[in-house]
Amino acid sequence: MTTVQTHSPPTTGSPDHAIRPRRALPRWLTSPLAARLTSYVAGLLLWQLVATIFDRFPAPLEITSFLVGEVAEGHLVSNFAVTLNRFGQGMLIAVVIGVILGILIGSYRGAEAFLNDINVVGLAIPAVIWALLATMWFGFGDRAPIVTVILSAVPFVTVNVAQGVRAIDPRLGHMSAAFGVPASRRLRHLTLPAIAGYVFAAIRFAVMSGWNGILLSEWFGATSGVGWRARYWYDANRMPGFLAWVVFFIVFMLLVDRGGLGAIAKRSFRWRDGDAAGTTDIVTERV
Amino acid sequence: MSTAPTLVEEARDRSDRTRRRLRLAGLVVAGYLVAFAVWEFASSTLFNPYVLPGPVAVLGTTWELFVSGAALFHFGASIGKIALGFTFATLIGAPIGVAMGRSPYWRSFFHDPMMVAGNVPGLTYAVFGLVLFGISDVGPVVAVTLVAMPYVALNVCEGVEGVDPHLLELSAVYERPFGAVVRHVLVPSVAPFAFAAVRYGFAMAWKVGALTEVFGGASGIGFQIKHAYQEFSVTGVLAWTAVFVLAMVLIEKVVLARLEARFFSWRGDV
Numbered sequence: 001m002t003t004v005q006t007h008s009p010p011t012t013g014s015p016d017h018a019i020r021p022r023r024a025l026p027r028w029l030t031s032p033l034a035a036r037l038t039s040y041v042a043g044l045l046l047w048q049l050v051a052t053i054f055d056r057f058p059a060p061l062e063i064t065s066f067l068v069g070e071v072a073e074g075h076l077v078s079n080f081a082v083t084l085n086r087f088g089q090g091m092l093i094a095v096v097i098g099v100i101l102g103i104l105i106g107s108y109r110g111a112e113a114f115l116n117d118i119n120v121v122g123l124a125i126p127a128v129i130w131a132l133l134a135t136m137w138f139g140f141g142d143r144a145p146i147v148t149v150i151l152s153a154v155p156f157v158t159v160n161v162a163q164g165v166r167a168i169d170p171r172l173g174h175m176s177a178a179f180g181v182p183a184s185r186r187l188r189h190l191t192l193p194a195i196a197g198y199v200f201a202a203i204r205f206a207v208m209s210g211w212n213g214i215l216l217s218e219w220f221g222a223t224s225g226v227g228w229r230a231r232y233w234y235d236a237n238r239m240p241g242f243l244a245w246v247v248f249f250i251v252f253m254l255l256v257d258r259g260g261l262g263a264i265a266k267r268s269f270r271w272r273d274g275d276a277a278g279t280t281d282i283v284t285e286r287v
Numbered sequence: 288m289s290t291a292p293t294l295v296e297e298a299r300d301r302s303d304r305t306r307r308r309l310r311l312a313g314l315v316v317a318g319y320l321v322a323f324a325v326w327e328f329a330s331s332t333l334f335n336p337y338v339l340p341g342p343v344a345v346l347g348t349t350w351e352l353f354v355s356g357a358a359l360f361h362f363g364a365s366i367g368k369i370a371l372g373f374t375f376a377t378l379i380g381a382p383i384g385v386a387m388g389r390s391p392y393w394r395s396f397f398h399d400p401m402m403v404a405g406n407v408p409g410l411t412y413a414v415f416g417l418v419l420f421g422i423s424d425v426g427p428v429v430a431v432t433l434v435a436m437p438y439v440a441l442n443v444c445e446g447v448e449g450v451d452p453h454l455l456e457l458s459a460v461y462e463r464p465f466g467a468v469v470r471h472v473l474v475p476s477v478a479p480f481a482f483a484a485v486r487y488g489f490a491m492a493w494k495v496g497a498l499t500e501v502f503g504g505a506s507g508i509g510f511q512i513k514h515a516y517q518e519f520s521v522t523g524v525l526a527w528t529a530v531f532v533l534a535m536v537l538i539e540k541v542v543l544a545r546l547e548a549r550f551f552s553w554r555g556d557v
Contacts, residue, residue: 035395127494129528212408
């Protein structure tokens, strides 16, 4: 065989092959933190590049100044408050309905046969369809966004809670039955503690899907809220305004996921996973 | 002897199982019936048939869509865009995934961008598609690419991490050419993970594809839903939703599940 193959890529399995800097770059440039920062800088540069190529795509600096302007005029706080109010109401109702349905589907074969297919259909319907339907049903106002949040979040909560209930050791159920533990106590001391982690995981998915839903619903059928405001600038053909709101949506999403719900979900699974686990990303988990 | 009672028991067991299965099937049917009854009640009593048409009207319209061929045509348009988007997503995402799996540097580098790309609200992609590409089929393809890419990258990364280092060492010792290592070691161990990316990314892509079509598509199921919405035809929206859901469930539960079983029958387990 030829000599070319002798310098085939370093496919040796030693774990340190990747850590070793190839061209002797200084350590501070190759650390994970540096990599992360480099990626942000690269992202900003890429954005700037896209903005120069596409005339209609605003540059990062324009958007920052626009966002500052929206904050200064009070539009950000007022619209965000309206949206959060609708979102909170919708999520609360969705979680209650979803937990009840999930427990039913997870505990009883009959309920599963009865409800599972309906839930599958619910999971398959995208939020935009609920947003359009809710707009046609309820017109402009608070009701369409709230209903959209409920309809797009319930199936996610249900499916996760049902999974949690199914994961309960059946022997605990048999033992409770053998010792005649009443259903209410079984729910309180066996089912609810066991599914707590799943409920938080479910809320995390529900928030992602509900947030998407409320933005769409406010876009189509509201005269206030963050989704409406984004549309307002879009209709006015002011792309920096629209994009400034998009940046806000994404930052809010990441903050909720990283700061709050992710940590709670991980914590409530700790009894099962141990401290080391739970580092997977939401993207891989969303089934 | 001892075989006779077991046979009887087996037969009884089997009849028990059939009865149980029949009862579950009955409950499934009952579930559908109750759902349709609630729907019909809501349509005729709570609202009116104009605001919420009943199941008969909606399913009738759905049937007409299938008979006239419109359903199949727009389904083809939607699925074509998704397939194209997934192809691009694989072409971009797989190398990123390999880089992430093989080097901690690239993993930290790509972690946050992939997070963001996978979790951006769909509305953003939809409007960008419309703004950058106008009313055309380019927007949906780009949106599907961006949504599916993180799935592909993260799953390929996981697959690459799971490659048995002993096999790589062995290949190095026996001086196998790089192509052969890729063909016989890397691809077989990454393939299940890549397939998982398609399996779970599909639902996401299907939804974002429809969303982008609602905003700026020129064909496809989402485009038809928007059309019905603009005519304020709730029946139309619901009928196209039924087409959408049927297609999705069929692909997920039948096509992808079959493919998975076939692809990985050699593994035996799981």
